[in-house]
Amino acid sequence: MFKWLEKNLPKVVLAPAVGLISWFVYGFILWTLYISFTNSKILPKYELWGFGQYTKLWASRKWLIAVDNLLIFTALFLIFCIVIGIILAIFLDQKIRAEGVLRTIYLYPMALSFIVTGTAWKWILNPTLGLQKLFIDMGFENFTFDWLVNREMAIYTIVIAGVWQSAGFIMALFLAGLRSIEDEIVKAAKIDGANLFTVYWKILIPMMRPVFFTSFVVLVHISIKSYDLIVALTQGGPGISTTMPALYMTQTAFHKSQVGLSAASAMMMFMAVAAVIIPYLYSELRRENVS
Amino acid sequence: MSANISATSYKQLEQKSKLKNMLLRWFLYFVLILFASYFIFPLYVMIVTSLKTMPEIRQGNLITWPSQLNFKPWAVAWGGRGYGAGDTFLRPYFWNSIKMVVPAVVASTFIGAMTGYVLTKWRFKGDSWIFLFLLFGCFIPFQAILLPMARTLGVLGISNSILGLVVVHTVYGIPFTTLFFRNYYVSIPNELIKAARIDGAGFFKIFFKILLPISAPIIVVTVIWQFTQIWNDFLFGSTFSFGEAAPIQVALNNMVLSSTSVKEYNVDMASAIIAGFPTLIVYVLAGKYFIRGLTSGAVKG
Numbered sequence: 001m002f003k004w005l006e007k008n009l010p011k012v013v014l015a016p017a018v019g020l021i022s023w024f025v026y027g028f029i030l031w032t033l034y035i036s037f038t039n040s041k042i043l044p045k046y047e048l049w050g051f052g053q054y055t056k057l058w059a060s061r062k063w064l065i066a067v068d069n070l071l072i073f074t075a076l077f078l079i080f081c082i083v084i085g086i087i088l089a090i091f092l093d094q095k096i097r098a099e100g101v102l103r104t105i106y107l108y109p110m111a112l113s114f115i116v117t118g119t120a121w122k123w124i125l126n127p128t129l130g131l132q133k134l135f136i137d138m139g140f141e142n143f144t145f146d147w148l149v150n151r152e153m154a155i156y157t158i159v160i161a162g163v164w165q166s167a168g169f170i171m172a173l174f175l176a177g178l179r180s181i182e183d184e185i186v187k188a189a190k191i192d193g194a195n196l197f198t199v200y201w202k203i204l205i206p207m208m209r210p211v212f213f214t215s216f217v218v219l220v221h222i223s224i225k226s227y228d229l230i231v232a233l234t235q236g237g238p239g240i241s242t243t244m245p246a247l248y249m250t251q252t253a254f255h256k257s258q259v260g261l262s263a264a265s266a267m268m269m270f271m272a273v274a275a276v277i278i279p280y281l282y283s284e285l286r287r288e289n290v291s
Numbered sequence: 292m293s294a295n296i297s298a299t300s301y302k303q304l305e306q307k308s309k310l311k312n313m314l315l316r317w318f319l320y321f322v323l324i325l326f327a328s329y330f331i332f333p334l335y336v337m338i339v340t341s342l343k344t345m346p347e348i349r350q351g352n353l354i355t356w357p358s359q360l361n362f363k364p365w366a367v368a369w370g371g372r373g374y375g376a377g378d379t380f381l382r383p384y385f386w387n388s389i390k391m392v393v394p395a396v397v398a399s400t401f402i403g404a405m406t407g408y409v410l411t412k413w414r415f416k417g418d419s420w421i422f423l424f425l426l427f428g429c430f431i432p433f434q435a436i437l438l439p440m441a442r443t444l445g446v447l448g449i450s451n452s453i454l455g456l457v458v459v460h461t462v463y464g465i466p467f468t469t470l471f472f473r474n475y476y477v478s479i480p481n482e483l484i485k486a487a488r489i490d491g492a493g494f495f496k497i498f499f500k501i502l503l504p505i506s507a508p509i510i511v512v513t514v515i516w517q518f519t520q521i522w523n524d525f526l527f528g529s530t531f532s533f534g535e536a537a538p539i540q541v542a543l544n545n546m547v548l549s550s551t552s553v554k555e556y557n558v559d560m561a562s563a564i565i566a567g568f569p570t571l572i573v574y575v576l577a578g579k580y581f582i583r584g585l586t587s588g589a590v591k592g
Contacts, residue, residue, distance in 0.1 A: 009494045010413035017406040017425060017465050024462045025428045028436035035438065044442070088326060091319050104578055105327045108334075110585060111574035113523030115540045116567040119547050120333040123340065123556055124353060134352040168330065172582055225432050228525040232544060249434040250530065259438060266434040277430040281423070 029270065036263035044259055053264035063265065066243040069155050073162070073244065074223040080163040081219055082212070085170025090200055092171070093178050103175075106168035114165065118232020121161040122148070125233075151241040154234050158242060161229055166222060170215050177211040178204060210287075217280045224272050245269050341365065341560035348556055364557035368546075368565055379549065381565050383535070384542035388522060391453050391538055395460035396517045402461070403468020403513060404506065408498050410469070411476040412484050422473060428466030433526055444531055451532050459531060460521045467520075468513050474587060475509035476502065508580070515577055516584035519570045539566045 005012065039049040057063050088106060092099055109117060124130050127146040135143035147153035181204060189199050227246035230236060236243040236251070243251075245265060253262035336353050341364050343357040371380035410422050440459060441450065449455035479502070487497050528538040537545070543566040547559050574581050 006493075010409045010415070013405050013494075014409045014421065017402055017469060018421060020462050020465060021425050021428050024436065024440070025431060025466075028439040029431065031439040032435050044438075084326070087322070091323050094316075094319055096319065096323065102323055102327055104575070105330050107578070107582065108571065108574055109330065111519060111570045111581065112567045113525060113540050113570070115523075115525050115544050116563045117333065119543065119559060119563040120337050122547070123560065124333060124336055126556075129348065129556070130353060134354060137352045164330065164333070169585060173586060176586060221430065225434075228540075231525070231529075232547070235548070246432070246434055246526075250437065250526075253438055254530065263438060266432070266437070269432045270435040273430060273432050277427075281426070281430075285423070 032263045032266050036267045038260050040260035042257040053260045056261055057264045062240050062243055063248055066245045066248045069244050072155055076159045077162050077223050078219050081167045081170045082215055084167040085174050088171040089174035106171050109165045110169050114228035115232045117165055118229050122233050125157050149238055151238050154242045158233055173211050173215055177208050217276055220276050337560045337564055341557050343557055364561040367558050368561035379546050381562055384537055384539045388539040391456045392521045395457045395521050396514055398461040399464030399468045399517055400513050402465055404472045406469045407472025407476050410473050425466050425469050437530055451536050453536055455531055459527050464517050471509055471513045511580045512584045515573055515580050522570050
């Protein structure tokens, strides 16, 4: 017995982590998957009901709005974060004085919760006392800014706050990428007569392909999971105009007590994340094996 | 003669490019500072708003400096107005968060360190599959485990309790802490371990006497990462707790959304700063480690 323990000690030590993750991650996902095929309402039922919940989900107006919003948000969130991130990274890479201070400022939103930043942005975007009043006081008398309470525009307020929170992080990823490239390459290109713009546009940015890939995965992942920011900024409103899948899932589960339907929406989110993550993990592992 | 001309034009050219360079640098700084003000703007607005009185907020605008510093909103946000029922303030929830964060960070870091140690220094067949198996846990959208987790906490009798949140955060922190320690230990030469084994050191002795003393940087990274994640969590907090057991982010959200009284934006802003303060301080003091965690544990919402 003692001998066995001694020999298998590493595996014994590994057991808690493997056991917990098997149960709480894989077991729970399978449970959610199963429940999504049942007609569970307040309490889970275990008789299978086929794809009923999925048909119901994709026929629900609210879910379709949530998916639409997710697509709009993801597209804008990706574009703005990556563009701002690259610009800041390239500019900071020019031997800038006070680089450390600037970097700290660009990245600090990542240390705050979405509830904190959502609260701040909600106040800034306040339709009467916020930005609108600031601009009126500055002399733009007819300036109106009511996006937060405007059905058509409210989703863009979430983009504004989301980009503000995450762009600095993309900057950090790109800056690390730029710094890992040998100076020799840049020097050689300059000797060949390339100007700084060409060096970046033709040489360095194309070399950043893995960073683009990582940023894409990180940002899509954040946007699919977006929940806190919406709760803090709009709670899905006005009406249901800023609902997103994560909010739909929790509302359906815990306010409407439609457990089966919410499980189906959770599985859709899971599949969306898996579609992005599995290729990413695969390529990361391959890269690790090559090197 | 001709040589003379080209010399002057070369000089002119040089001057021109110097000027161009200077303009370019001005432009660089202009853009960088512009973005810096965009990033700093909400924090500035939060601070000045939290120090104004409500009449002053209505008269002025977002950026006007308070005519005199008014700390009452801070006192109200932290300790309430002192009229019993319906008076919500952050102090008890701040302590809830502390009671939740400390054990969850310690437990998940310890489990991650041991797991990372086994996966790199006591390798066996199929261990990289186990790593992948654990790593996948970093990426799942938590909505996919919310329903069974709620039931499990109920069955265990720890729903709506701080203990329940400690369990949840510990479990879902393990993939990240394992990732951090595994990637750190992989770069430590195996010869060190082999030599110790020849000297007769056992499994635990090697960990505590050899690896742990050189693990300080990765422990800092992991602790900061877990602290920030758990402190800032809202999804688990709002799903698995309510009322008195809620962590600070949930309490902040409830305070800001409560429609019972007249909106007091100064109190809202003071509350938001209080709820963000601990992670912000950690970021300012240990930014280097924070960023290291961020770039290696990147994929989490």
